[in-house]
Amino acid sequence: MPRTADSKPRSDARVIAPPGRRLCEIVENRQAGGYRIFSAVDAAGPEPRAGQFYMLSAADGWGQRTGRPYLPRAFSVAEATASEGGLRLDFLVEDVGPGTERLAGLRSGEGLSVTGPLGRPFSHPSELVPGIAGAILVGGGIGLAPLAILRRQLAERSVPLRTLLGFRDREHSGGVDELFACCEVRLASEDGHVGHRGYVTDLLAVLLEGDDARSAAVYACGPPAMLEAVRALCVERGVVAELAMEAPMACGFGACFGCAVPLADGGYMRLCTDGPVVSSAEIETALVPGSGH
């Protein structure tokens, strides 16, 4: 029988969302290199775990008088901190289409409709392999967002970690100063404007050469080609990895079955409920048609 979603329930520590969409207020929207970080105060939602995501839409100018954007957009949360009036949620956005254009243009005081936190979060290293203590975080472009909250949550549990971030070029980079100000990160860029000239996976490959490579788990988020390179490298080196993926998604809570990602042993998972964080062993490739758009 072909594998279908839900056929293999896994234990995970996801935070359950309140049912339904709720209105939050935008409190800040600032430039972060080539990206923007917009922040909203969520008065009613629980604190998310790193890797979880929210379905976002602007309260106004979203499918009312305009035809697009129509569907909400899935965004991994970059940081969640207690603030006056509730939890402050930070999201990293790059204007690449009608939905991200509207979200990137949100002003303080505007409404943001959110549903979440949703999906399966990153695991603690010890949940992946008993005895593994450290973490290697690998981010590409805007995919560094969920690694920011992951870095903080792992650091709070005293997990030793190293962070590698890569960018295509100056225009497609940002968020390092804002989201990783606290800590040491190693950078790569394809155009060489910052850090190592080349891919972030070059840095990962060097790191995995070390004797202690197998004492750490890899956590990655970024464009499909980068995730696939991380997956292949980790399989080759026998290192456990979790990948935060992206797929076209209409609902975020398992209703639409749109976000199908092929499973290694046949059939598909629904990325919204079985992911967005997947184990590298679950999938054959991170290059899923339609992902990364």
Place this chain on the structure above:
Amino acid sequence: MDLSVEIAGLELEHPVLNGSGTFDAIAARRAFGDALLDDFPFSMFVSKTITPEPRAGNPPPRIVETPAGMINSIGLPNKGLDGFLAQDLPVLGELPVPLCVSVMATSHGEFARLVDGVAAQDGVSALELNISCPNVESGLIVGEQAPETLSLLRTVRPITAKPLIVKLSPNVADPASIARAAEEGGADAVSLVNTLKATAIDPGTLRPWLGAGRGGLSGPAIRAVALEQVRSVAASVSIPVIGMGGIESGADALAFLAAGAAAVAVGTASFRDPEAGARVRAELEGALARSDFGSLSDIRGDPVPSTST
């Protein structure tokens, strides 16, 4: 205000259902916990379509946004009859509302086996027949041909006394003729519309965007088309009509009820907001109270005869 309706002998608390395949109550409970059950958005839950054997569904990409809507080509992933009965039905039985199970097969024999297997379950209150599928014996799409529809109903009607709801395709010249065939075959109600056939082209490759090549359009983009098809069908049959197609508000629901629907379903709107169904119901109640109509049954206008445009 009393919003209760009777559909095919089922007493429903209010007239807002979900469209099949637009809300997975099991996955939603995983995301939102048991709070989902406290104010369940729908007065009857319609399952995703199940088929005799398990299906993995179509290759991605499966969805794409369009102006005021989306195209999907999901491909009916499901666990098959045995998997549904063993794994899903016990969980769906915990919902606080009646359960309608949507079924589809590609031959009369398989359809009969499916209807028999599902209808025999105590937890199932009604069945919806998804007839937007080919009959492998004739090569015709059942829901596109009145004789095929009638013939299928003649096969499955004698199997169960439970309500049979026939889900109609909008991809036909005259949906009323299919609805009349369903009624003649003993259907207790019809529901419409299913999605409208649609395609998207990848602007980069200039090849079809969807993994399956084409799909079905839903959302407000199809609302006006759906409303006319509901009106046309309601004017042609005496069994109840469940109307759907881009309903997002109480005002939208009122329009479908005025066009002749006995109940409505919320579909794509639930993707935008899991509680869209509950909001539509609340807005409907408010709009009805403010209107000159005292009850839901007063809303339904006299059937408007079809004339040429």
